[in-house]
Amino acid sequence: MTTLHKNSTKPTPPRANPGVRGSSPFRLPVIRAIFKRNFLSYFSNPAGYVFITLFVFVSSWVAFWQPVFFTNNLANLAPLNDWMPYLLLFFIPAITMNTWAEERRLGTDELLFTLPAHDVDVVLGKYLAAIGIYTVALAFSLTQVVILKWLGSPDMGIMFSTYLGYWLMGVMLIALGMVGSLLSANVTVAFILGAVFCAVPVFLGLLGSPLGGALRRQFEDLSVPAQFHDFGTGVVPLAGLFYFLSLAAAFLYVNMVLLGRRHWAGGQASNGRWGHSLARVVAVVMALASLNVLVARAGVRADTSAARLHTLSSETLTALKQIPKDRPVFIQAYYSPDVPREFVETKADMIGLLKEFAAKGGDRVRLNLVETELYSPQARDAEKRFGIEPRRVMTADEARQTSSEVFLGVAFNSGLEEVIIPFFDRGLPVEYELTRSLRVVSRSGRKNVGILNTDAKLMGNFDFRSMGQSPEWSIVTELKKQYNVSSVSPDASLPTDLDVLLVAQPSSLTQKQIDNLTAYVRQGGPVLLFLDPLPYENPQISPEIPRAPAGGPFGGGQPPEPKGDLRPLLELIGIDWPTTEIVWNPYNPHPALADLPPEVVFVSKNSGAEDAFNPSQAVSSGLQEVVTLFPGLLRQRGGAGLDFTPLLRTNQSGGTLPFSEVMQQSFMGPSGINPNRPHFPTGLAYTLAARVQGTPAAEADKEKEKAEEKTKEAKKKAAEINVIAIADLDVISEQFFMLRRQRAENLELDNVTFVLNCVDVLAGDDAFVTLRKRRPEHRTLSLLEAKNKSFIATRQDETKAAEDEAKQLLDKLQKRLDKEVEAVRSSKDMDERTKEIRVLQLQEIANRRLDVDKANIDDQKRKKILEIKGDTEQEIRRTQNEVRAVAIAIPPLPPLILGLLVFATRLRRENQGANPNRLA
Incomplete structure (x- = not known):
């Protein structure tokens, strides 16, 4: 009603009411009051705790019950990460269905809208209350992290990013679920609508599948699972943060529009307002989509993992910066959706690092990650374009050994350059392989590595024994990935344009060839020497064994030219290499390899030798373990005037053996290792590899004589020796590449x-x-690993005991036979001829009986070993089932107990003041 002022005929306008639509928004007291009302009402009802208990139970079941959790053997929530977006399709609508629908059903919405509050305050209050409820539910699920702490040592940085991703998914989906609640007064319908609306961004990747090509990938990248993936691996991408928060803001705006329709719907004012509101919503969505594209291009990503799993090294960042802007690198990665346990970490490292390459490289790197199933169009594309084929790998799981075909390859293209990694074996250093391929494909110039032709045949050759072509050594294949590798003949002067020359077993060269090599070293050519007194893979090329004819011992023709004298070369580089001394050492850190002979020398940082790996040399610092087979030793030669720097050294518990006591000889040549060789420790440590640098004293003296007044200048003119010598050729044998x-x-x-x-x-x-x-460090389930190791150790002991028992039985049978034979031979009642006949008969009968007994003993041993293996697998499964039971039963207990307490308290309050007779 309007009133008239005195001496005025105009009506007085009404006062501004803060409760009407024109009041100022973002009033914190109002938002706080609505938040408190909705938040407390949820937790004052036991039904709310039922939903939370169910959510925690189901998420725990998904995280820990699946076999993939034990297969991966990683202390993380990866199984839950795959399912979490789909679990929220049911849990989020359960939270949001009451947000508006319950208000309308009870008729309290009209009372709510008469409050002195702006629409945005009401929406924010209810939205924050729903977020609060969801946050409490996530807090209860933190007991899953406690379970992981019990099983191992999870990376808390990854746990933080994982739960941040869970929370952001809920923040976005809650805003979407509230839209469904606003459209219906029926709680059940509101739940269904909320689930349908939330399913759109969750299944967006499937909606884009019929489109194919780049458009399909764009739809997949915009889906909730794809945006969450990085959070689950320990990365917080700015693009993911903005994606979830911007969509939450967009759907909150939709809530505002739908809530505001009550002000104009149904009258003349509604004409055109629907179209206007729809246009505003579309404009907001388009603006946020554009901002998402811009933020995604920024490539800002934070690595939260404690082990810095996703932080690129400075070398990789430098390689990315050096990519020419006009020649970007295209990366195609093909990987199987599911891989065996042994390849889980490798696949995670490969995908995570490639994403970092794309993020840090910007426009210089174009990445395409292709999930590849067998016999799919993607598989055919990988094979036809890049030769990437599935690799059959063996894995032992669930008490059986199985094989599977796995895609795990990457192709790099830039201009006309192409580098293919057909398969990532589990032992390959992932970042190194990727960065090397990236740098090689983006740079046109490669350095030159020469392989000197020696009897070691690193480049491969025609083998007269097998009458076939032997392949090149794996070290050559590895070097070709980074360098231009060529074969170098030692019969003429060596080329001077080489950056490195590899010489394997120079002792097999003729004198002329050694002189050519010596001249090359004197000129300052960088050389990597492999000096081995006994190449275990091919003892025929040992220094102490003369060169064999080209066609073998019966090859005929002219005798080969004898081996030359290597001493001039060794004197030039200041190294003393005794060709007849072989190093042995008892240190062996691997109990499973306890049967290896002491000539298999382990160089380890834990061997007790402080300088096992020279920490001041980039070549050796940071190494963990190197194994040599029947290696030699290196000493510094006095008076050479060169810097002799040891790189690998043994501890002082070993000694040396002469070649003649290690290798047995026969008419045909080396016939094997002497099993009865003695080992007497010398108490000395031995150098197995060393680097030599500097100017030889003799060379400096020559320059001095030419220009005494310019001594310093003369020394500068003298060529610098640059040699690394390794006293073992087997250090690069094929078995180490296989390992x-x-x-x-x-x-x-x-x-x-x-x-x-x-x-x-x-x-x-x-x-x-x-x-x-x-070495990226992935946290594993150490508790289960320790138990499994104890089970396996017990199985090995029992298996060895069974084998020893079988051997003892066989020895007993053999001794009984020998005793019977000896009784016949010592008998005085038979002549020698009769004795021989009797012994032969006895041996024939005994051998038949022995064969039967052996077969029976072997069958018993085999059955016992299988029984032991079965018992071990049962123990492992029993342990896994115990873990499953605890991991699923414990997490839901806190919300369940709290819900029961709330129910009991509420029941007690309802009964207070009631007539006891009515309660009976």
């Missing part, structure tokens, strides 16, 4: 890393030296 690829017995040997470091340092290109030593 590196397969990481058999969980051995992480640095043989290949050490040799590649030597080549890089000699070539003056040490960009990858540090990168090769980097």
Whole structure:
């Protein structure tokens, strides 16, 4: 009603009411009051705790019950990460269905809208209350992290980013679920609408599947699971943060529009307002989509993992910056959706690092991650375009050994350059392989590595024994990935344009060839020497064994030219290499390899030798373990005037053996290792590899004589010796490359890393030296690992006992036979001829009986071993089931107990003041 002022005929306008639509928004007291009302009402009702208990139970079941959790053997929530977006499709609508629908059903919405509050205050109050409820539910699910702490040592940085991703998914989906609640007064319908609306961004990738090509990938990238993926691995991307928060803001705006329709719907004012509101919503969505694209291009990502799993090294960042802007690198990665347990970490590292490459490289790197199923169009594309084929790998799981075909390859293209990694074996250093391929494909110039032709035949040759072509050594294949590798003949002057020359077993060269090599070293050519007194893979090329004819011992023709004298070369580089001394050492850190002879020398940082790996040299610092087979030793030769720097050294518990006592000889040549060789410790440590640098004293003296007044200048003119010598050729044998690829017995040997470091340092290109030593640390289920190891150790002991028992039975049978034979031979009642006949008969009968007994003993042993293996697998399964039971039963208990307390308290309050007779 309007009133008239005195002396005025105009009506007085009404006062501004703060409760009407024109009041100022974002009033904190109002938002707080609505938040408190909705938040407390949820937790004052036991039904709310039922939903939370169910949510925690189901998420725990998904996280810990699936076999993939034990298969992966990682202390993280990866199984839950895959399912969390789909679990929220049911839990989020359960929270939001009452937000508006319950108000309308009870008729309290009209009372709510008469409050002195702006629409945005009402929406924010209810939205924050729903977020609060969801946050409490997530807090209860933190007991899953406690379970992981019990089982191992989870990376808390990854746990933080994972739960941040869970929370952001809920923040966005709650805003969407509230839209469904606003459209219906029926709670059930509101739940269904909320689930349908939330399913759109969750299943957006499937909606884009019929489109194919780049458009399909764009739809997949905009889906909730794709945006959450990085959070679950320990990365917080700015693009993911903005995606969830911007969509939450957009759907809150939709809530505002739908809530505001009550002001104009149904009258003349509604004409055109629907179209106007729809246009505003579309404009907001388009603006936020554009901002999402801009934020995604920024490539800002935070690595929250404690082990810095997703932080690129400085070498990788430098390689990314050096990519020409006009020649970007295209990366195609093909990987199987599911991989065996042994390849889980490798796949995670590969995908995570490639994403970092794309983020840090910007427009210089174009990445396409292709999930590849067998026999799919993607699989055919990988094979036809890049030759990437599935690799059949073996895995032992669930008490059986199975094989599966796995895609795990990457192709790099830039201009006309192409580098293919057909398969990532589990032992390969992922970042090193990716960065090396990236740098090689983006740079046109490669350095030159020469392989000197010696009897070691690193480049491969025609084998007269097998009458076939032997392949090149794996070290050559590895070097070709980074360098231009060529074969170098020692019969003429060696080329001077080489950055590094590899010489395997120079003692097999003729004198002329050694002289050519010596001249090359004197000129300052960088050389990597492999000096081995006994190459275990091919003892025929040992220094102490003369050269064999080209066609073998019966090859005929002219006798080969004898081996030359290597002493001039050794004197030039200041090294003393006794060709007849072989180093042995009893140190062996691997109980499973306890049967190895002491001539298999382990160089380890834990061997007790402080300088096992020279920490001041980039070649050797940071290495963990190197294994040599029947190696030699290196000493510094006095008076050479060169810097002799040991790189690998043994501890002082071993000694040396002469070649003649180690290798047995026969008419045909080397016939094997002497099993009865003695081992007497010398108490000395031995150098197995060393670097030699500097100007030889003799060379400096010559320059001095020519120009005494310019001594310093003369020394500068003298060529610098630059040599690394390794007293073992087997350090680069094929078996170590196989161990590196397969990481058999969980051995992480640095043989290949050490040799590649030597080549890089000699070539003056040490960009990858540090990168090769980097080992990402994935936290595993250490509790289960310890129990499984104890089970396996027990099985090994019992298996060995069964084998020993079988051997004892066989020895007993053999002794009984020998005793019977001896009784016949010592009998005085038979002549010698009769004795021989009787012995032969006895042996024939005994051998038949012995064969039967052997077969029975072997069958019993085999059955016992299978029984032991079965018992072990049952123990492992029983342990896993116990873990499952605890991991699923414990997390839901806190909300369940709290809900029961609330129910009991509420029941007690309802009964207070009631007539006891009515309660009876």
